Amino acid sequence: MKILVCITHVPDTTSKIQFTDNNTKFDKTGVQFIIGPYDDYALARAVELRDQTGGELTVLNVGEAETEPTLRKALAIGADKAIRVNAFPKDAYFVALQIAHYAKEGAYDLILMGRESIDFNGGMVHGMVGELLGMPSISPVMKLDIEGQSAKMAREIEGGKEYIEVDLPFIAGCQEPIAEWKIPNMRGIMSARTKPLDVVETISDETFSQVNAFQLPPAKGAVQLIDKDNVEELVRLLKNEAKIL
Amino acid sequence: MSSFYSKKDLRFQLFQNNPVLTLSQYSYFKDHGKETYEMILDAADKIANASLLPYLSEMDRKEPVLENGKIRLHPAMKKILRQFGEGGWINAPYTYEEGGQQIPQVIQLAAGFIFQAANYSTSVFPFLTSGAANLIRTFGSKTLIDNFTPKMYSGEWQGTMALTEPDAGSSLTDLSTQATPTGEEGVYQIKGQKIYISCGDHDACTNVVHLLLARIKGAPAGTKGISLFVVPQKRLPDLRSNDVLTEGIYHKMGYKGAPIAHLMFGSHDNCLGYLVGEPHKGLSYMFQMMNEARIGVGMNATAIGTAAYQASLAYAKERPQGRKVGEKDPARPQELIIAHADVKRMLLFQKSIVEGSLSLILYCAYLSDLVHVQKGQEREASRTLLDLLTPIAKSYPSEMCCLTTSAAVQVLGGAGYTTDFPAEQYYREARIHPIHEGTTGIHGLDLLGRKVIIQDGMGFTLLMKAVGSTIREANVHESLKRYTEVLSHYQELSQKVTLKLVEKARENPEEFLADATLYLEFLSIFTLAWQWLRQGISLKEAKENGQIGEAFYLGKMTTLEYFYEYELVKMKALAEKLTSSHFPTIKMKAEWF
Ligand SMILES: Cc1cc2nc3c(=O)[nH]c(=O)nc-3n(C[C@H](O)[C@H](O)[C@H](O)COP(=O)(O)OP(=O)(O)OC[C@H]3O[C@@H](n4cnc5c(N)ncnc54)[C@H](O)[C@@H]3O)c2cc1C
DSSP states (O other), rough: EEEEEOOOOEEETOOOOOOEEETTTOOOOTTOEEEEEEHHHHHHHHHHHHHOOOSEEEEEEEOGGGGHHHHHHHHHHTTTTTEEEEOOSSHHHHHHHHHHHHHHHHOOEEEEEEOOSSHHHHHHHHHHHHHHTOOEEEEEEEEEETTEEEEEEEEEEEEEEEEEEEESSEEEEOOOTTSSOOOHHHHHHHHTTSSEEEEOOOOOOOOOOOOOOOOOOOOOOOOOOOOTHHHHHHHHHHHHHOOOO | OOSSOOOHHHHHIIIIIGGGGGGGGGGGGGTHHHHHHHHHHHHHHHHHHIIGGHHHHHHHSSSSSEETEEEETTTHHHHHHHHHHTTTTTSSSGGGGGGGGOOOOHHHHHHHHHHHOOOOHHHHHHHHHHHHHHHHHHHHHHHHHHHHHHHHHTEEEEEEEEEOOOOBSOOOOGGOOOOEEEESTTTEEEEEEEEEEEOOTTTTTSSEEEEEEEEEETTOEEEEEEEEEESEEEEEETTEEEEEEEEOOOOSOTTTSSSSEEEEOOOTSEEEEOOSSSSSHHHHHHHHHHHHHHHHHHHHHHHHHHHHHHHHHHHHHOOOOOOOOTOOOSSSOOOGGGGSHHHHHHHHHHHHHHHHHHHHHHHHHHHHHHHHHOOOHHHHHHHHHHHHHHHHHHHHHHHHHHHHHHHHHHHHHHGGGGGTHHHHHHHHHHHHTSSSSSSSSHHHHHIIIIIHHHHHHHHHHHHHHHHHHHHHHHHGGGGHHHHHHHHHHHHHHHHHHHHHHHHHHHHHHHHHHHHHHHHHHHHHHHHHHHHHHHHHHHHHHHTTTTTHHHHHHHHHOOOOOOIIIIIIIIIHHHHHHOOOOOHHHHHHHHHHO
């Protein structure tokens, strides 16, 4: 089975986010980057499926050279090879276009990615790739098993779960608890150095949107501790300071 | 819970403040680089968050118990040990041929720092196994290596260091455990008892491999008659009992997740031990491995101090209490306590000690890597400087992190004294480090009585040279000149005090060493001030290259200033005592107390 996992290269969840150039550019100074947490779930399940069924697992990222360490991390976790589509990921459509183009040539049985990235949180790429490739695209998938040429999965829906079955090939946007995050071992880390990482060029520059500016949410206020018996003070604060009563 | 360490600072210390990346020029480390190191640190962070941190307070509250002669651990420990083993963490620095990955010590130690800061107890188990296996692979026969190390590396077997006895703690010379030849070469009957043996027995492994010091029957008295043995709890190949009994478990003050045991060897005259290397060389083998273990202890203290600092910092940013000096209006909302100068003092104290210590310890670990790969005179110089710095890197963080964790408790006020917050646990956990791997008193004696004077004071001279070159480098930066002047002054003072003490070595050895612990503190403060100046230079460079942000830069620069204003000045008082001719500690008699 040939599996493609598309990963994002995103700031560590504990990073302090700041913008420069009049709030139009993300300030990367001192920021650590990680594999998108939802993509990490997709990758973990893909490693398990590859181990079960044999075959090959490729990871792909649309990004500039700085994302290669993140691809190497995916190789350390267990992917067999990595592809970097050499471009800044301008918007969801642009990314989907590159993935669809690459995936078409590779004839993958399964294309997994996170339900959304944690930087822009669009949650659109898997849907667009499905559309561009004419394949089913399902998200958010929290359980996935492959039996022969079909897959059974569970999807989270409002207030419950939905159980689905589709034929391969298809695309899935994944989330926990599809698999436990895998932590690379030393051997994996060392072998990641020598696994192939190929760089391919983009096929089109087409985008649907552009970012004008970013805005941070207002700073969080301090926590105030109020004695559990002092309900009056609590009401006063909720009314006068929090202004929610 | 807040973060328990700063990822940013750890990276800064490794990649900007220490030349760790240059290690790849040596063929032993040629396969490594920033990318591999990042992945290792990342993996350590994930293990720490997913498997270690969640049990921090639970392991403290449900301590191990001795049941039917076996120590039962927290049930999570078994999985954690496998994770360390299967992840390749125990033998990571060893050669490819041995199944290791030739990871530099400095990186292994940095990963250890993450584990220790998350949950110190859990980190003790692999640390000990790794140390014990290292002794076997360095000095043991091929048979010993083949028989014992693979299962130690996989985390299935626990390694220990079995040195201490009821009558032999600081003074190992007096140990009495006996080894009697069996007639079979290298195999001895062991008889004796050991106390306080960390991880000496537990149910998360299938065998325990003790690296034990004993005297071969008829061996000369004193340190020269001590030999090193591998004594398994269960004998190979069938894993039947080897007459090693767990007599008791001690109830400790902190890091309760890792047990210490009282062990009886050969109560039924049926305990076999296998000689490691040559007879009577046991203590020297141990000491050759000690640098790494001792730097490791300094790192443990630093890691616990770091976690306590982070916890108190998070609290100080959320707790409103009191108003700024001069603010008289009670209707104004209260300030967060981090606005008060005295609270910032407590936070700066912690930050200056833990980040200064981290800088020193990683520098020492880097030197230890150099010793591994350099040759000839270069290697000798690295080794001599490392030998001198080791008692400092072990003891200063250990002693100071007792104080920094206390400051962390203080930042939290009443909350710090309760078990609702982790500060009190860190405070208890930090307290072990001035005691094990040689007490501070013993390291004071080692520094002044040995390291400073051997090879005609070569170690001390190398330290002064290193400091001198840092001062010259720092002088390029206008804003660091203020510190270089001060450090030059204290460098002179260090030399003067050391010379005065050393002159006394022959004429009055008792007076010479009476205040060795104070001398250790004196030279440690100087060493940390040097490390802070090194950081100052690295900060300037990293800032210019856009590798660090403004707040990180300013925070550390202000901490550098704090160290020079508040800590370095303590050298003056110490110098005064160290050069005084009054010795109430010698004069005082037991019956006068
Ligand atoms: C939690 C814990 C874990 C341990 N783990 C291990 C282990 O895994 N393996 C192992 O073998 N041991 C272990 N130990 C033992 C530890 O190494 C010893 O406790 C330590 O070496 C001190 O020895 P002692 O307890 O006999 O103290 P003592 O040697 O009795 O020291 C008491 C005091 O006297 C001072 N003193 C002693 N001699 C001198 C001197 N010549 N000059 C000046 N001052 C002196 C010391 O500095 C100290 O302040 C552990 C201990 C603890 C508490």
